[in-house]
Amino acid sequence: MALKDYPVDECLLQGNASCPGCPATIGLRLVLKALGKKTIMVIPACCTAVIESLYPHTSFDIPVMNIAFEAAAAGASGVEAALRQQGRTDITVAAWAGDGGTYDIGIQALSGALERRTNFIYICYNNQIYSNTGIQRSGATPYAAWTTTTVSGKNEFRKEMGEIILAHHIPYAAQTCISYPEDVISKITKAKNIQGPKYIEILAPCPPGWRFSMDKTVEMGRLAVDSGAWSLWECENDVMTFNGKSKLILEKKIQRKPVEEWIKYQGRFSHLFRPQRDEVRLKAIEDYTDNLWERYRKCYTTK
């Protein structure tokens, strides 16, 4: 499907409370274009709870349930059970949570819902920090990144949530990025038409949190994929496929760009370049990414 075929209707209304250049609203617009109006969204505490704007108004033109931070997947399970009791099968239930509510706080509810085979889509928009509460470190924050709680740079590498999800052997799991609208919409549409639990993670480069200029949001996402710091893949019934540039990197058809190309535009990594280059940590980042892709090749290359 080309850009011209996407619906014109907007389910996220203008004049909401998001920051200028917000990746979450780009993601929400794409997701709601794919899911359509017959969707119930469950949203825990995250930036999107702010984007909904102030009571008694909301910027969402679909039913939304707000719920506690750790309970996005549990709330969605409840909504799905209620719909099943009423015999409504035409409504999609989607949970939309940030990386804090998925990687750290919401992981047990998510794991439980996946294990119970709840028929819903869990969408995580990953901006690699707790940006709503003021840029704290999360499990998704990459190595050496500045946050307000890791002032000289994070000491640990981020965890691979996608592979934790794959261990549940659900019918559909995917990883994508807001910079590739065709990829996002095709994956969401595919997930909508599959029965059972679905998990989709969307990389969302956050201008205030990553400290870059707000007009570069989409470019940052593209550079993350080009440099191999983020990968696009989907896994349908335990068959793993990489998409787009990530497929070419996996098959060694193109060389990935150095991760430095991606991090040099971000103020959260500026302590690696000023006052002098921190060669040790820059090398650690490149080595980690090389090892990551080697492992991907070993695990997921089909013969």
Add this chain to the structure above:
Amino acid sequence: MKKFAVETSLSYPKKGAMGKTGSWRVFKPILDKKKCVKCLRCWIFCPEGSIHREKDDSVSIDYDFCKGCGICANECNVKAIIMEREEVKKK
């Protein structure tokens, strides 16, 4: 609009729930319709949905709600959108 009688706090959808967010803008996108090739990249990437798409796929910018982030100008392949500093309004 249909109102629901439930015993919990409910918010109802409204365009411009935070007021006219166009007042946040420092730089203003200016579209040159002669250069536009109707690729719709600005429309799909606008975080605010402030770029309106007409039936013939031409686009126009809604300055009431555009927050002036500049993603449209950055993503335009033919440089049909440029960012200009907003004029200071005299009281």
